Amino acid sequence: MHYDVIVAGLGTMGAATCSYLAGRGLKVLGIEQFDIPHDLGSHSGFTRIIRKAYYEHPDYVPLLQRSYDLWRQQEQKTGQTLYHETGILYLGEPSSSVLRGSLESSRLYDIPVEKWEGGKVRARYPQFHFPAHWDVLWEPGAGYLDVNKSITGFCNTATEAGAEIHTREKIEAWKDQGDHILLKTSRSHYTASRLILTAGPWTRDLTAGLPLRVTRQVLAWLQLPDLERYDYPAFPCWFLHDPDQGMYYGFPVSRTGDPSEPRGIKMALHMPGDTGDPDRLDREIRKEDKAIFRYFLDRYMPRANPVSIHYKTCMYTYCPDEHFLVDYLPGTDRKVVVACGFSGHGFKFAPVIAEILTGLVLGETPNPSAAFLSLKRLDL
Ligand SMILES: Cc1cc2nc3c(=O)[nH]c(=O)nc-3n(C[C@H](O)[C@H](O)[C@H](O)COP(=O)(O)OP(=O)(O)OC[C@H]3O[C@@H](n4cnc5c(N)ncnc54)[C@H](O)[C@@H]3O)c2cc1C
8 A cells, every 4th residue: 555654653743743744635644553642652641741931942932832823723623622721830040051041932032931039939839848049930821731632632633634543553664665665564564655753762763873862751640638739720830940850840730631640740850861772661660760759859849748659651762962853864865754852842842843744745844944953963
């Protein structure tokens, strides 16, 4: 069977991309090795933060502005709530790169961000304890996305527009045959005019030579006896930049309504964990993993007394400079496009990355520009 485009991997980016490709009238096949969604890749954990005052680099802001619009459009298409606006609190030393970078992006792009006095924060969110000299920022137009509804919703809008979706089928190899791509999977062979690789932590297996690093990350859900004090609006999304450990982040009580989501408030440390192989990731929880959360609670949320903590592992995929990679794969005459290296902050970009990938296979110039995410910068 021949397709205009095959999408390899239907997690975050692949599911959204199938939807945008099919929406443009292309004959699309999306292939996923597991179920949709699943909890073995980079999208496990039910919720993801979305915000605009981007400390990682101001160049991401135009992509985020487009992404916000596209999330709204997807909500209208599917009739589901995907975005929960809670606002986000940023806490840290005045010199924190997170606070400084967020302020810079907010100034450059006129994103509403308020500087709050410590007293105001303590009165409004007494759950946090932090040093008197710290700065606090508040970005009201931020919140979190519902991961599973987003991914299944994109697959549904893809199939409604005519895309074919295969699950539990692993892509084993692909070959450039000159005028088309030949794909071998655990079940069959397919041909396509274009191939898009959105394989997350497994991207290295399908692209020889890309310098990607996969890391093991641990999430925790704290089951608290007074959970109502951590429900929105009594509690928002938050980032707290500890000068020694790095940046912690968390959520209010989740409103996904997913019965399989652990009860409690979710939080994690946003620092690269041990480097690993996605098929051999150590998913056991270690003493050191638990210590990371204990450190946080003792210092910054001393009134939270969890009755139990549920842990889960997930994976980040990093490019050497820790920015995303979205480009044609060299030597394939623009037949193969790769989108990877989304590390710990890619989810919120899913629809805009999907729109860009669709543009790339159609030979269009992306707007907003994603040139800063191209391969050129990696000097391979
Ligand atoms: C703990 C944690 C917290 C995060 N928090 C945030 C946040 O708050 N906000 C935010 O914006 N981002 C966040 N992120 C980042 C975000 O979740 C990721 O950047 C994003 O999910 C990456 O999407 P992806 O499509 O590259 O990978 P995935 O979603 O993992 O999708 C890749 C898919 O490809 C499939 N696949 C791979 N190889 C094959 C093959 N050979 N054949 C068939 N299928 C294949 C995989 O099974 C998988 O389903 C977080 C990530 C983690 C791990």
